[in-house]
Amino acid sequence: MSERRTESTTARLARLGITDVAEAARRLTGHGLGAGLLDVLGAAADPDLALTGLMRMLERADVRDELTADPDALGRLIAVLGVSAALGDHLVRHPDHWRVLTGPAALQRPTADELRTALLDAVGADPADPAPRAGRPDPMVALRVAYRRALLHLAGRDLTGAADVEEVAAELADLAAAALEAGLAIARTELGEQADTCRLxxxxxxxxxxxxxxxxxxxxxxxxxxxxxxxDETVALRAATRLASGMIRACSASTAEGALWEVDAALRPEGKAGPLVRTLASHRAYYERWAKTWEFQALLKARPVAGDRKLGEEYTAALAPLVWRAAERENFVEDVQAMRRRVEEHIDPDKAGRQLKLGPGGLRDVEFAVQLLQLVHGRTDEGLRGPNTLIALKKLSWGGYVGRADAAALANAYRFLRRVEHLIQLHRLRRTHLVPEDPADLRRLGRALGFRTDPVGEFTAEWRRHAREVRRLHEKLFYRPLLLAVARLPGDEARLTREAARTRLEALGYADPDGALRHLESLTSGVSRRAAIQRTLLPVMLGWFADGPDPDAGLLGFRQVSDALGTTPWYLRLLRDDVTVAERMAHVLSSSRYATDLLLRAPEAVSLLAGDAELTPRSQDALRTEALAAVGRHMGAAATRLQFDPAAEAVAAVRGIRRRELLRVAVADLLGRLDVRATGEALTAITMVTIEAALSAAIAKIEMERRSPLPTRFAVVAMGRLGGYELGYGSDADVMFVHDPLPGAEREAPAAAHAVAEELRRLLALPAPDPPLVIDPGLRPEGRQGPLVRTFDSYASYYRRWSSPWESQALLRAAPVIGDQELGARFRGLIDPLRWPQGGIDDRALLEIRRLKARMEAERLPRGVDRRLHTKLGPGGLSDVEWVAQLLQLQHAYEIPELRTTRTLKALDAAAAADLLDREDAVRLCDAWRLATRIRNAVMLVRGRASDTLPTEHHRARSAVAGILGYPASGDMLEDYRRHARHARAVVERVFYGDGGGS
Structure with missing residues (x-):
């Protein structure tokens, strides 16, 4: 019976969120706090931390009976201990302080005067005569003890929902003001009679x-x-400076009870270089003559908090008029924006993503936006003047300066971020604005915020959502670059004649100004909301289109996307409100037919343009998880509802994911955020995941039709550029199919495997609104004359008896990475001796490879094509470089493990490192390969269809390709390509063909 009870308690502790259940069970043995303790612990943000703190406190003062008699107090105590290890330490030192959490007073918010009286009393001062009395304990220690007692009282209300974040922040400010007053009282005692010479x-x-x-x-x-x-003023200022220094020390110095916080006087005139204390006249003279814009912005928050209250009010009254004239200063907006940029530039890049305060989408974004609007509009609207961010935001909304929805979103995000900041700081009572990385800390945060199903995941998602919203609204309210650009247009812009408009468009670089005018008329005519927004957007976007390689294509693309999305509420609002999206969209549309088509087919992907983080290619693992989940949903649903073709629906969902990711990579490429290797790897990852997910759907469908599991293991071997992680936008996916029958299923396995392969090809060939994904199994044994799918044993037999040198060369890029992983590993073990043969290849094989290469150059080039401009098969093109790398691998990979790679550039680097290739030759080959690959990708991006030749028949297309690649003119691109190809071909002649040459 005892064992069952122990097991039940242990299980319950685990369900309540306690991680160390054994230790918790030991501590709770005979705890004497009643049956409700476990429920209270289960509600704590960190039950383990709460239990540890409770037991430590009870060791110092046994108050079990009191806690049992006041379950509400016990709940508040556990809530505090479950968040704040620092307040738990305080209760160990001062266990009687827990009583601030008991009775009706625990829920009462103290006034500012009550806090001031309590802290002055703690240091032995009378509020009416704030000079500490002699004979009391160390006043600095007493101040810290009383301060943390008040902090405990506040935390008890905060962490149980009895005080909202605004009330907490206001009380903390009142408590700080009371501490400053008490610190000033300590300083007065230290200074003695000299303190009476001044008002401070x-x-x-x-x-x-x-x-x-x-x-x-x-x-x-x-x-x-x-x-x-x-x-005397000099004597008084000297005494005031000593008072101020003494007050700073009283609050900031470390004692046996620690410090309160740093008192920072760096915002004073001249900063740390200026005098600590000034007279009112000196302050006013400085601000009238020397102050910078940011100093007036800082004065928005000025409020008398301690010392001579009348003098403090005189100070704010004297400087307020200067604050509200600051917006009239020259370059005011630019100065404020520059200050915000400087703050961002000084953020540690390794921590920027965890910054609640200074990072993108952080608290400072809200504060800067609100303060700028206050300074601009507060000149004439006195109702906007005030130091509190949320109150000012509410007044801006009431006055119509900020939309109600925007204001509400900003306020909600600000409250959430401040709440998170409070919880992080409460843990150790340390000044920090960084979201922790440790999962246990994140779990405590999530639970404290009310997330219980998945505390870490739910908290992270909510935080990121608020941060994105803040950043979007910050840029909308703070910069307003679109509206500013429109405001700077000449006043007669709207009265341009049609001929003047044509002339203007031609000057901007539009090749078809009449067509551009038709697009403009279509976009802006009428009285609809859409037309009104377009009339605001287009004067700015026309210039951005003109900055791109093909302004006409940009405007046409914008019209097409707008026609497709014009009635979608969020689309035009997104462009109007977010400068990043609008400008990037203009660049993409004026550069790329490929990306424009993707935007037309996946309009929701416009949101990818909003920030740099959205343009980072997602990892293959993340894509795989999403794609396989989509397949699982559709194939699982097929069992519960009638579907005509569940596998096709599943793959359609996967292709939607592919479409979005292709756009992500294309835009990142167009904006120069990806190099050619990263682009190839990202495109390959997308294709690998698409094939893997389609294979999963194909197998599920065949198994449903058979009503039994697949009788064989099945794997897809990536070949060619797919296996080399070097795909371009227009590349086919070269593959081979291999299967291995399960024991006893040798007769039925071939038909099932063939059905899977055919279903996979069918699914990926179905008509779909995205670039096609062509599965090409032509590199399999015996080519297109051989069986589509072979067993593992059949591959082994074929390679042992019939394999030719070209097949060993093709296997250099084989990557068995899709499908059954064990089968893939066995296949890799089978082919490794073929592609990395011991002793290299003999002279007969070398001669055959050279002949095959020469024949391919002569026969496979399309008729009428200038072979010098063919990026794949032309001299110095991709094929030349790849065959050099592959020949060196066939000859030396057995001896040099670094050559055992499917990637061309990596193989060339390894060959140079092993002195098989001159370093300069390797650089020339790599540079030529990169440029040829970039050109092929750029051609696909510009034209929306693949081509291996540089565009020559269409000047605009060639110029667009050159523009994407960063060349000032298409002639420069052609010259650069020919030079790289010429250098690479010279290396091929020497290294691949030897002295005899090859053509």
Whole structure:
């Protein structure tokens, strides 16, 4: 019976989220806190941390009876201990402080005056006469103890939902102001009678001034002083400086109870180089003559928080008019934007993605946007003036300066980010704005925010969603570049005659101005919302189109995409509100028919243009997970509902994923974010995943038709560019199919395997609104005359008896990576001795390979094509470079493991490293291969169809290809290609053909 009870408790602890159940069960033995303790622990953000803190506290003070009698207090205590290890440590040192969580007072919010009185009393000062009395304990230690007692009281309400994030931030600011007052009282005692020579006001800045402080933050202040009547100003300022320094030390110095936070006076005039304390007249003179724009922006938050309140109010009243005239300064908007960029530039790039405050989509984005709008519109609308971000945002919305939906989204995101920031800082009471990386920390965060099903995943998704929304709205409100550009158009723009418009378009580089005018008329005519937005967008976008290789294609593409998406509410709003999307879209449409077609077929993918992160190719593992999940959903649904062709529906979903990812890679390529190797690897990963998912659907369909599992193992061997991870946008997928019958299924396996291969090819050949994916099995044994699918044993027999040198060469790029992994590994073991033969290849095989290459050059080039401009089969083209690499692999890969790769550039690098190839020759071959590959890809991007030749018949297409590749003119591209090809061919003649030459 005892064992069953133990097991039941252990299981319950695990269900409640406790990770170390054995230790928790031991600690809970005879805990004496009643049956409800486990439920309370289960509600904690980190039950293990809460239990540890509770037991440590009880070791110092046995208050079990009191906790049992007040279950609400126990709940608040556990909520605090489950988030904050630092407050748990505080309760170990001061166990009686837990009582601030008991009774009705635990839910009452103290006023600013009550907090001030409590902290002054702690240091032995009277609020009416704030000078500490003698004979009390160390006032700096007492201040910290009282401060953390108040912090515990606040955390108890915060973590149980009795205080929202705005109330918490405001109370933290009031608590900081009370601490500053108490610190000033300590400084007065230290200074003695000299303190009576001056009046000193402490002005809260930043989040303290805005009453939106964090749990742990630098407290920004400015000091202003005046001499008492009859006192010398110099003497008074000296005393005020000592008072200010003493106050800073009283709050910032480390003691046995630690420090409170840093008091930062760097926002004062002249910063750290200026005097710590100034008179009001000195402050005013500085701001009138020398202050920079950012200093007026900082003054938005100024608020008297400690010291002489009347002097503090005089200070803010004197400087407020200067703040609201700041927007009239020359280059005001540019100065504010430049300051924001400087902040971003100083973020550690390794941590930018985890920055809640300074990173893209962080708190500072909200604050900067709101402050700029306040400074611009607060000149004439006094209702917008105030230091608090959320209050100012609400007033901006009421005044119509920010849309209600935008304001609500910003406010919600700001509250969420501040809540996360509070929870992170509460853990150790340390100043940090970084989202942790440790899964346990993320789990605690997620649970504290109410996510219980998948705390880490749900929290991360919600955080990223808010960050994206903040960044989008920040750029919309803060920069407004589209509206600014339109505002700078000449005043007579709308009154241009048709002939003047043609002339203007021709000057911008439009080859067909009449066609462009027709597109403009179609896009902007009428009174619809769509036409109104287009009239705002197009004056700017026309210039962006003109900056691209083919302005006419850009405008045509924009019309086609807009015709397809014009009634979609989010589309034009996205372009209007997000400068990145609009500008990138203009560049893509004016550069690429291929990308334009993808946009037309996958309109939701326009969102990929919104940020750099969206243009990073997704990993093959991530794509595989998504694609196989799509197949699983469709094939699983086939068992519960009537479907005509579930496998086709599954592969259609997979091809939708492929379409989106092709656009992602194409746009990243067009914007110069991917080099040629990364592009090839990304395109290969997309194709591999598409084939693998289609294979999964094909096998599932055949098994459904057979009503039994597949009687054989099945694998797809990637060949050619697919196996080399070097696919281009127009490449076919070269493959071979291999299967291995299960024991006892030798007779039925061939038909089943052939059915899978045919179904795979059928599924991928179905008509679809995306670039075709052609499966080419022509490199299989006996070529197109041989069986489509062979058994593993059949491959082994064929290669042992009949294999020719060209097949060994083709196997150099074989990568058995799709389907049954064990079978693929066995196949790799079978072919490795063939493609990396011991002792290399003999003279007969070498001669045959050279003859085959020469015959291919002579026979396979299309008629009428200038062979010098054929990037694949022409002299110095892709084939030349690849055959050199493959010959060196056949000759030396057995001895040099680094040559055992399916990738061309990697093989050439390895050959140079092994001194099989002169380093300069390797560089020439690699450069020629890269350029030829880039040209082939660029041709596909521009024309939307594959070609191995440089475009010569169409000047605009050739110029567009050159533009994508970064050449100022198409002639420069042609000259550069011919030079690279000539150098590469010279290497081929020497290394591949030897002294005898090859043509």
């Amino acid at each position: 006001a402490v002005i809260g800045m930043g989040k303290c001034g805005g009453r939106e402080l964090n749990y742990v933050s630098d407290v920004d202040v400015i000091f202003v002083a005046e001499p008492m009547p009859g006192q």
